[in-house]
Amino acid sequence: MVCAIGIAGAQSYDVSSIPEMLRKDAAVVVRQENQVFEVEGLKKGRLVYKLVLTVLNKAGDRHAEMAVVYDRFSPVSDIKATLYDAAGSPVRKYKKADIEDQSLVADYSIYEDTRVKYLRFLSTNYPYTIEYSYVQEFDGFLTLPSWRPISSFEMAVEASTFTLRCDPSYAFKQLQANVAVSDSAIVNGKKVLTWSSTQLPAFAHEPLSAGLDNLVPWVTLSPTAFEYDKSTGRMGNWNELGAWAYSLSEGTDVLSPADKARIQALIKDAPTDRDKIMRLYDYLQENTRYVSVQLGIGGFRPIAAEKVAQVGYGDCKGLSNYMKGMLQQAGIESHLVMIASGRPGLNPRYASVGQANHMILCVPTANDTLFLECTSPHYPMGYVGSSNAGRPVLLVTAGGGELAATPEYTAEDNFQRRHIQVRLDEQTGATVHITTAYGHAQFEGALGMMLTEPVEQRKRMVEGLGIPGMSLGEYRYVQADKQKPVITEEINLTSNQLISKGGDRLFLTLNLLNRREHIPTTLPNRKTDFKLEFQYTDEDEVVYELPSGYQVAHLPAAVAITTDFGTYSATFTYTGNTITYHRKQQMNSRRFAAGRYGDYVEFCKQVYQADKQKAVLTTSSGDKDI
Incomplete structure (x- = not known):
């Protein structure tokens, strides 16, 4: 059975058995991690997961938790959890009632079905060991599990294994680095691939670190073809992934006759396309607000533009698509853009759904290319924010995905x-x-202050200035030109x-x-x-x-x-x-x-x-x- 692969086998959890070299610089030690994912077709998958982790000191408490994210397409079952003392003796076996089942709906979201099975292990006696395991079934999946035995500083590993079982014909892509062992075999007609590492020492935290990717083993996988929530697609490359995204949005940018008439009235005397874009962007900012909507394929398909116009809100996809629909009525072409906001950017050589977490809009013009951040009611037209700037993005076009890049804000801009x-x-x-x-990226901090309530604003200013013997008098914030990301503070x-x-x-x-x-x-x-x-x-x-x-x-x-x-x-x-x-x-x-x-x-x-x-x-x- 798949459940038995890498899961069975007794092991002592006595902390004294941890080698000294794994204790050095460590707050936690992964004693045993096993994850097995079996692909049963484009739509079906099953994950069996087990983790045994020893917390050496208080700094490791943040790792003493189980958090399994799921939705209606990925139910979780057979959860087992136990807390052990330093000698490896059980202190507490957790029951189903001890595990919280929480919604992951954010405060800016109204429609979202993502939930989490959560358990916090509590102990005041160090060291202690936690153990938990679960099974998760997938009815459609867009991503495959990744493997990263060392996920943070101050974490050492005794043994960690990741196994993928699939039909020999199943196609997927992979990126990997520093993998000590990688095996492949055919077992009972299934291709079985295994990545594993043992005796990995911890790395002490280092300021300004660019991450551990160059030093630790990791593997990330992505399916080439997929089926999810009655939608099928391919992502062998970015063009294919963009084609799937376009199929989800096709036809959703249509507006009602009343909305079309309103748009024509807004732009009727605008002398240039840029003036038209500006008027419509201002209208979007003044008449809509950001609200997250994440339900199944709705996490990828934009809400209909007509609906956004009616209710006055939408998520990043919905608002960008609404702006796209308005521009279409003005005779101006635009493209939805998949972007990794706050992340390094899309890997041009490796297409996968999980890299993008946001959507903006691209408007090609005769003399320039505009990128519009449609979720902010305060950014000037064409300013996308520092978290979206200077990174590879994917334009979602009728011809499929096209890689492009957002403008970079230079040191002189910021x-x-x-x-x-x-x-x-x-x-x-x-x-x-x-x-x-303050300009560009530094404009954002000033914008935050300008929008803060006066009492809190004054408090932050006094703390931020830090001038000895200071008595604060009058002050103000001014954005003289709403079309430029510049704020002046006096x-x-x-x-x-x-x-x-x-x-x-x-x-x-x-x-x-x-x-x-x-x-x-x-x-x-x-x-x-x-x-x-x-x-x-x-x-x-x-x-x-x-x-x-x-x-x-x-x-x-x-x-x-x-x-x-x-x-x-x-x-x-x-x-x-x-x-x-x-x-x-x-x-x-x-x-x-x-x-x-x-x-x-x-x-x-x-x-x-x-x-x-x-x-x-x-x-x-x-x-x-x-």
């Missing part, structure tokens, strides 16, 4: 430009006026602690707001590559007006740093009674080899030191009471 005017008085008090413009405040005294000298930290406050810890034996995720440019100018009788005794020398990670410069000038400080930092978004981490730490150290530099002031009367 800007913060700040000017601060500081007027110091003779008692070392200060009146401060701050004007900051803040007025006072402070009585900008200057510190030492003897007859005064010390003024010139970088008032945008300082690096810590240096990353050095990791001489770093294992994983690291990545700087966010590219940006920050420019700060601070102008200090000194009161009568104050002179500058010392001003720091200019600083200039150029590295692969980014560039930094700071200049300091003194003219009349004014000190002007100018700082510019530009960071690159790149992946770096583990061996470069020491260079990055050194770069951060130099920036940290430069940001702390002070001007030394004196007064015309050295004993003046200040």
Whole structure:
């Protein structure tokens, strides 16, 4: 029987039997993991899963849970769960009533049938061991199980096995890396493929890690042909997958006669196609809201555009499809876009459903290609957000899927430009006026603040500024041009602690707001590559007006740093009674080899030191009471 493959067999769960090399840097140790998936045709599949995991310390508690996601197409049965003490003796065998059956409906969703069987194992005595197993039947599936024995830092593995059983003619694709053992055989007329690994040590957590994929074994599989919820398709490549997605959306962008008339009225005097797109996008933002809808194939098929127009809401597919339908009435072609939002992007050489998690809209124009994020009521037309930018995507067209890429927002696009005017008085008090413009990715943070309730907004601002002795006055946020992702913030405040005294000298930290406050810890034996995720440019100018009788005794020398990670410069000038400080930092978004981490730490150290530099002031009367 399939249930018996890799599942049977007694084993001691005594923690003392775990080799010392697996305890090093580990919070948990996978004692035994077995998953067996049997393909019984395009539509039928069966998963048998078992996990035995030892939690060594409190840091491992987050792994002490069972969470099995299912829906009406993938019921779960035969759940067994047991908690053991350090000696491997059973402490508690869980009953059916102990297992929670929870809806996974998000707070932004109204139609969704995904649920989870959930159990949290609780123990205050370390170490302890958990064991659970279950069987899951699939009535149609778009993906095959993946195998990743080490799924996080601080996890070691004694033994982990993944077995796939299928008909010899069953076609699927696979990606894999660092697999210690991979076997294939024909058993009772079935092809049996097995991937396994043993004695895998843990990796200590490393900051900015690009992940463990280069170091640990993993396998991901995808069917070439599938059947799901009365729909069939192929995904041998992205063109085929796009063709299936198009078949689901075909005919759903039709609008009612009343909607068509409304659209014609909106665009009747628009001089260009771009003006038409802008009017319709504004209409979409003002008259719809985002609500998730995930029911079977409905998780992939857009809601009819006519329905979205009627109810005023839809999910990412429904809203994008509604916009597509409106543009069609304006004689403008557009394509739905499958995208991996917040992820690296689709793998051009490996087509699979699970890579995409969002849908936007692409509008080819004569001079440009617009991508529209149809779920946001606040983004300017053509701005898709940092989580969707600069990644491979799939256009869903009548000819099948076409790979394309969303625009990348450069370091210059993601800007913060700040000017601060500081007027110091003779008692070392200060009146401060701050004007900051935020662009593109940094616009998103400012947008979040602009939309926050006033009480919470003020609280966040006080905490975020962190200026000592500060009293916050009036402030405001302005988006001068709704068609540009730029917001300007203006803040007025006072402070009585900008200057510190030492003897007859005064010390003024010139970088008032945008300082690096810590240096990353050095990791001489770093294992994983690291990545700087966010590219940006920050420019700060601070102008200090000194009161009568104050002179500058010392001003720091200019600083200039150029590295692969980014560039930094700071200049300091003194003219009349004014000190002007100018700082510019530009960071690159790149992946770096583990061996470069020491260079990055050194770069951060130099920036940290430069940001702390002070001007030394004196007064015309050295004993003046200040």
